[in-house]
Amino acid sequence: MIVLETIWLLWRGWRLSDVALLLLPAVLMLIALRAALVGAPWPWIAVPLALSFPVHLLDLSRRNARRD
Template identity: 60%
Template sequence: MLLLEFAILTRRSGWSTRDAALRLLPGALMMLALRAALTGAVWWWIALALAASFPAHLADLMRKGPGRAK
């Protein structure tokens, strides 16, 4: 589903690949953490994926700048 959403964002919405990737990366990392938790992975895999999602989210916010909604 994320690949489909990426394709729609880049082709139909006119977003650059960088914008679309930065927007979708935190969610993808959180889904990876959820999958690890549901399959019984060791705790540090879950923590690693969750910890990586926060800087990715911050990078997206910093790229947008203050006051920009898109």
């Protein structure tokens, strides 16, 4: 679904950097979910999950700066 959303957003005229920053937190959370479901050690769950938050904040701040 993320690949389809990427294609759709690019087709609608979004820049690749904007699409990547928008979808990267979701990808990181999916990686953490996958690690949890297969019983991976806790760092394989915690690291991508922790990284998704600052990337999300970066995306929000970049969108707010563009809007202003």
